[in-house]
Amino acid sequence: MRDRHRGRRSGVLQEEHQELRRLCPACIARHGVDVGRRFIERFAGAQTGFLPAFDLHHDLARHLWDESRHSQFGFRQLPKHGVDLMTLEHSLDLYHILIQMPPAERYAMMTMEFEAGSFPTKARIMDRVRELNDFEADTLLAFDRNDEQNHVRYGHRWLPVIMKLCGHEEPVDEFVNSTRRHFAELAEKFGGRTPHTLSPDRRFTAAKIKAMCDA
């Protein structure tokens, strides 16, 4: 906002502008979304039906952004510990299986199964990483865990809405349980594939990572 416009700025605009100026550059993109969201809340109004759709897309976008950040955490830290990213095994099992499922089932598996069930494994990983005395890795993993807690919250909030949008009328628990069974059936047929350009002897496999950790 330029100063010559200050006199015409509403109270809400001034408040948002002041808040924006307090931000560090790293937060500004995310905060831009929040600022826009608050304008829509105040001026569009929930009664139009627009707000829930915007909230849904806001949380999905945040979820996607978090996951891309988590991936960057690995790209940043693993080479510091001698892992060559070009040889790292990347299983595409979940892609091959989930692509067979309708959108609401994919969202249910991601939030109510994979993310909700990830915390014991994350705790074990954080304990082992702490032994490396890598403060940055510790911090990034703490961000990851915090983000995942939000993702599970998103699942509880939005799965019923996504189910409704996709025409699933059954209770949520019933839907989640039938989705788990469907996933297990699909895993029999489409799981176990790990396409990679390198042969297993040159590839940094999960077994080799485990051996490195156990050593």
Ligand SMILES: [Fe+2]
């Ligand atoms: Fe997540």
